[in-house]
Amino acid sequence: MRDILPADKARRERVLSVIRDRYRAHGFDEIETPALEEYSRLHAGIGGDNEKLAYNVLRRGLDAEAIRDAAADPAALADLGLRYDLTVPLARFYASNRAQLPGVFRSIQIGPVWRAERPQKGRYRQFVQCDIDIMGDDSARAEAELMVASLDALDALGLQGATVRINDRRVLDWMLESFGFALEERPGVLITIDKLDKVGPDGVAAELRERALRQARGPSSEAAVDALEAFLRRPQTLEHNPYGERQIRKALPEHAPEEIVAHLVSIGEAVAAGRGTADIPLVFDPFLVRGMGYYTGTIFELAHPSVDYSLGGGGRYDGMIGRFLGQQVPAVGFSLGFERLVDLVTAGADDGTDAVVLVHDSDVPVAELVTHKARLIAGGARVRLERRTKNLKALLERSAADGYTAFATVAAGADELELKPLS
Numbered sequence: 443m444r445d446i447l448p449a450d451k452a453r454r455e456r457v458l459s460v461i462r463d464r465y466r467a468h469g470f471d472e473i474e475t476p477a478l479e480e481y482s483r484l485h486a487g488i489g490g491d492n493e494k495l496a497y498n499v500l501r502r503g504l505d506a507e508a509i510r511d512a513a514a515d516p517a518a519l520a521d522l523g524l525r526y527d528l529t530v531p532l533a534r535f536y537a538s539n540r541a542q543l544p545g546v547f548r549s550i551q552i553g554p555v556w557r558a559e560r561p562q563k564g565r566y567r568q569f570v571q572c573d574i575d576i577m578g579d580d581s582a583r584a585e586a587e588l589m590v591a592s593l594d595a596l597d598a599l600g601l602q603g604a605t606v607r608i609n610d611r612r613v614l615d616w617m618l619e620s621f622g623f624a625l626e627e628r629p630g631v632l633i634t635i636d637k638l639d640k641v642g643p644d645g646v647a648a649e650l651r652e653r654a655l656r657q658a659r660g661p662s663s664e665a666a667v668d669a670l671e672a673f674l675r676r677p678q679t680l681e682h683n684p685y686g687e688r689q690i691r692k693a694l695p696e697h698a699p700e701e702i703v704a705h706l707v708s709i710g711e712a713v714a715a716g717r718g719t720a721d722i723p724l725v726f727d728p729f730l731v732r733g734m735g736y737y738t739g740t741i742f743e744l745a746h747p748s749v750d751y752s753l754g755g756g757g758r759y760d761g762m763i764g765r766f767l768g769q770q771v772p773a774v775g776f777s778l779g780f781e782r783l784v785d786l787v788t789a790g791a792d793d794g795t796d797a798v799v800l801v802h803d804s805d806v807p808v809a810e811l812v813t814h815k816a817r818l819i820a821g822g823a824r825v826r827l828e829r830r831t832k833n834l835k836a837l838l839e840r841s842a843a844d845g846y847t848a849f850a851t852v853a854a855g856a857d858e859l860e861l862k863p864l865s
Contacts, residue, residue: 443568452845454570457784458552461572461595465550468591470574472550475531477524481516483534484523488736488762495557497524524556528573529736529759529775536577536773537766546578548587552780572778573756577763580772582705585740585758586712588776592744592754593723595778599787601746604753605723608709608742609730611757612702613694617728620695621673622666636731643674685710685722693728709740736762740774748786754778796823798861799841801830802852814852814859838864 446454462472484496498520504512512518525531528551536547551573559565574591576584589606596604614635618628634649641649647667654663673695683689687707691698706726714722725745732741732755741757756776763771798818802811815825826846831837838849842864850859 443566449844453787454784457599457780457787458570458572460598461778461780462550462552464595464598465574465591468548468587468594470548470550470591472552473532473535474553475525475528475535475551477554477556478522479525479531479534481520481523483530483766484526485517486530486765488765489526489530490733490735492526492557495559496526497556497558499523526557527555528553528571528777529575529762532573532575532775533759533762533773534766536763536771540767544578546576549573549575549577551575566781570780572754572780573775575773575775577771577773579774580760582708582712584772584774585709585742586716588756588774589709589713589724589742590716592776592778593717596744596746596753596783599783601748601753601783601786604744604746605725606713606742606744607725607727607730607752608706608740609727610702610706610740611737612739613698613728614731616699616702617695618666618670620697621669622663623670624663627663627666632731633733635729636733638674638729643671646674647671685724685726690726693726705740732757742776744776744778746786749782751782752779753782753786796821796848797826797846798823799826799828799838799846799849799864800852800859801828801834801837801849803830803854806852806854810854810856811852814856 466472478499481498485493487493489496498516499522500509500519501521504519509519532549532551536543551571553570554568555571556568559567561567574588576587593604593606596602614632615628618631623631630653631650634646634653637649638646647670650667650670651664654667678692683692687703690703690706694703710722710724713724714720717723730741730743732743736759737757738760739758741755743752743755746753754777756774758772758774760770760772763773796818800811800814800818811827815827818825824846826841828837828841830851841849846864848861848863850861852859
């Protein structure tokens with residue numbers, strides 16, 4: 443976790459303001475959920491590895507003996523926990539407040555989440571997530587709205603040229619079945635396939651064979667690995683196919699489910715319409731996995747040519763809300779990687795407000811200083827008072843680093859101030 447200094451905080455708020463503005467322009471409404479959720483919700487088996495990283499809150503009133511007695515049962519020790527993402531709280535929020543929400547609800551949720559990550563560069567234990575979600579719509583329109591709004595937000599931040607990698611968990615399941623992997627094997631196989639970009643086909647095949655040997659899998663498992671490896675090594679032409687049915691079918695084994703292919707194609711058509719261009723900013727990736735256990739259909743990740751990591755992602759989680767509500771509600775969401783975005787956005791795009799430092803001598807009456815400050819504030823400026831120091835240059839440099847754009851020196855009895863730029 444970290445402290446955020448004033449200049450960095452101002453920059454983060456500017457980025458958040460742009461994101462909020464674009465999301466609201468696309469018809470999303472902002473909500474807020476508590477930092478704490480019930481332990482049982484956070485550990486319901488739908489958060490993937492993030493559940494292992496949750497910070498849990500000790501039950502109140504437990505004495506030392508009760509803690510010793512419950513030491514082997516985390517659920518007996520903790521009844522609450524800090525949220526590790528915004529999706530689980532949203533599902534609970536929707537189930538609790540559905541009667542007051544529209545049939546198709548488009549939400550914005552921006553706030554900190556907490557994970558007990560191992561400290562390292564770029565990974566924080568407290569960080570901000572920016573989520574938009576649509577509940578109550580099972581059509582391709584929902585995915586398209588999320589993608590168009592998120593791409594629009596990146597454009598507004600000066601990060602044009604982003605694309606979305608897209609897949610469907612049902613496609614992954616169908617492929618693994620067609621290769622011959624048993625149902626109980628598939629979660630582990632997906633974990634290995636998710637490493638394809640890093641270890642390549644050789645690494646994926648070797649790890650799957652090692653797992654099959656370790657778990658004493660039979661010849662059918664070996665044949666499934668052979669079939670997957672053969673598919674990964676299949677000859678491919680170098681022709682470029684824009685996103686659409688041809689690209690999708692060429693990336694999949696033969697006889698892919700028609701319904702899923704049609705859904706993916708219609709998402710692309712809707713995104714093209716929403717972006718107002720024939721160039722669809724989507725790329726079909728049949729081995730995009732995304733590790734969250736609650737995804738049930740379409741999954742996607744946001745990519746930008748300036749970096750080799752994703753800037754966000756999401757997917758459809760139609761089964762989650764039903765766990766809290768007792769009836770199924772379609773839902774799909776998109777989360778921007780705010781901490782990564784902030785590092786990419788060019789600094790200096792201020793909010794247009796004049797920011798003035800008034801440098802004064804110690805003999806200037808307080809009433810005069812307050813009068814000058816009030817006059818500038820009334821004119822729309824942001825104003826800071828600073829007593830003159832011996833090293834005026836250092837004072838002005840620090841003020842510029844804090845986002846101030848002009849300064850004026852104030853002498854006792856002065857009626858007018860001469861504003862000078864800090865740059």
